[in-house]
Amino acid sequence: MSSDDTRPPAGGLSAWTTRRWLRVGVAVSLAILTVLGATGAWILGRTGTISNDLADVRSPALSAALHLESAVLNQETGIRGYGLTGSPEFKGPYEQGRLEQDADIRQLTKLLQDDAAALEDLGAVRGAVERWQDRIAGPIAASPPGSPSPAASERATEGRTAFDAVRVALARQQERLRADRDRARNELMSTMTLRNWVFGAIAVLIVALAALVFEGLRRGIRIPLERLGADARVIAGGDFEHPIAATGPADLRRLSAEIDFMRRRLVRELAFAEQTRLRLDAQAANLERSNTELEQFAYVASHDLQEPLRKVSSFTQLLQRRYGGQLDERASRYIDFAVDGANRMQILINDLLEFSRVGRVHNAHHSVDLDDVLEQALSALSISVEETGATITHDRLPTLTADPTQIGMLWQNLISNAVKFRRPDEPPRIHVTASPEGELWRFTVTDNGIGIGPEYVDKVFVIFQRLHTKDAYPGSGIGLAMCKKIVEFHGGTIAVDPDHRDGARITFTLATQPPPEPDALVIPQATRAGAETTS
Incomplete structure (x- = not known):
């Protein structure tokens, strides 16, 4: 079989191997997960930023503005009572309001340091309050206690006009802060809705990606391997002529082609082995026949060959005993040689029999x-x-x-x-x-x-x-x-x-x-x- 028999078609997706499919699939999956992760991280960061701005800036700023308005109203109420009666107890709310005002302005300045428009509103409020205090509240508070302040009656109209300007500035500030808070709240709700959609889409994409990966593995690897295993089982069952279908990625098709080449090679080897077995059967029959002949030879050697040797030895010894006195020394020595040779031949035959029986008789x-x-x-x-x-x-x-x-x-x-x-x-x-x-x-x-x-x-x-x-x-x-x-x-x-x-x-x-x-x-x-x- 030539190498062309196992080479997958060149070009296109059909030439992709399992490793290449896995690399591309993993790379695409990682890219998609990276994009989804970056989007999710941005949405979470944006939600956290808006939530922190709403909780740490907008809501505290609006509360501080309301508290500033309360402090200014306390000042106006206290200074009006002090101007009309001259009673010192009315001056306490005014002084306390001044202290709370300063604290609220410092807090608002810190909270709104990045918001130019809100700082401009705070500046307008501070200017209106300072003008009212310089023209109205300050002179009245400076009047001696015990009697109504002349400045209260003299500047009553101016005082109402100045404090109306303070109210307008406070209202404009609170309106802007309230609008900013509502806008941040709405943006937070929109961002949270977007976050939910994004994470829902991420979950759906991950599930779809996992399903796509499993389906790709099923079609690209598991099904071809199952087909390959089924073909192998058919061949193992005895149908050696059953071809192996090449499916799946290029390397799995190459593997199927190699296994099919091995199947054809084994079919040839099996035919050769069958011929060899037939020859070995014939050789075994010949060997069995040879063993039978060897058994017959062993029987002959143990009986028929030893009988003449016993006769030679016996009659030679009888010859020596009967005619020993009539024979010379050389003849007697020849007779001894004959007896010894016959005995040695018997010993050799017996030893050969024992040697041949090892593994054959004694087993x-x-x-x-x-x-x-x-x-x-x-x-x-x-x-x-x-x-x-x-x-x-x-x-x-x-x-x-x-x-x-x-x-x-x-x-x-x-x-x-x-x-x-x-x-x-x-x-x-x-x-x-x-x-x-x-x-x-x-x-x-x-x-x-x-x-x-x-x-x-x-x-x-x-x-x-x-x-x-x-x-x-x-x-x-x-x-x-x-x-x-x-x-x-x-x-x-x-x-x-x-x-x-x-x-x-x-x-x-x-x-x-x-x-x-x-x-x-x-x-x-x-x-x-x-x-x-x-x-």
Whole structure:
């Protein structure tokens, strides 16, 4: 499949990948939310400004103006009573009014410092009050108490005119302040209404944006992935010819195309695997036929081949006993060679039979206490152990799932080798250790015998490989080869420790559970490949 098969159409929105859609969507969403947030912040700020102006300036200013009017009226009432009667108690309200007037004017000046028109009205009020006080209230208040003030009667008309001007100035000031307060209140209500609309619009836009995002994710990602998953399930169900539809953004379409390419590749691999399975079935049939022939050969070797050897050995020995006195020394030696050769051939045949039975006849795995198996092997070797004065010790051995017959043969071969290849000047000392190593157990069999040279550490496990002559050390040279086969059948390895110098040390591993049977690995290998190509 060429790269063009998985390339999305170039140009336009169809070429956008999921990442690009997400980036654009996030950028647009953030821009909209930023604009909405800035608008909302401005509306909140404007509402707070108007509310503060109304609460801190307009309403207090109108209250101060009303209080100023009350203070001026108290002055007019007190000064009029003092002018008509000369009684000192009328002068108190006038003096108190003057003090309140000054305080109200200072407060209004502070509150209205940013309002030129309101300050102009305050100036008009102050001018009218000061003119009234200079022309009317001041001279009357300066008259001695006890009798009516002449100025009160002389300037009665002027006083009414001057105070009317004060009233007009106060009324104009209050009217402006009241109008400003009402205008601020109306503006506050309008701004609050606008704020409610803006935040309602923000909420609606956020909901709409969230719905748009979810709908985009549903159409752009979830639905294409669901279609891809549905196609994959159809293929997994066995319909390997079912095509995978490419939908969604460019990268998801590319992914669908790649998976469809993999499907077509797996279809080809499955066909090849099926052919391989058929060939393996044929090979398995041939192997089964070969095993049957091997069983027949083993039967022949154990019966038909040994019978002539027994006859050769028996009749040769009879010949020696009957005609021993008539034969010379050379003839007797030839007869001994013939008997020894026949016996050695029987031993080799028996050893070969035992070697071929490993994993074929002896294959009954169950829980085995290696301590018990080792003790049984030592019991079988008790005569040679007693004759050589061997000392055999061992650590606590584990319990594994294994074939007890094979494990017994393993211990017997290793211990008998350690006893056989001893030094002539000292009795054998043999020690067996065991230690866990992951999912395996590592064992060592260490002796103080003649040892194994570094150049022979690999050769000793080859069948019929002997390092000494049969006259020096008897045996067929098959013991360690059988040990190697037994250990490997139980999922382990065996080797000679080249670093051990004082004698020989054989180290091997055994699995806690037996590995799969070799025959079970032939056909499932192909079926596993077929299964993998369909997953």
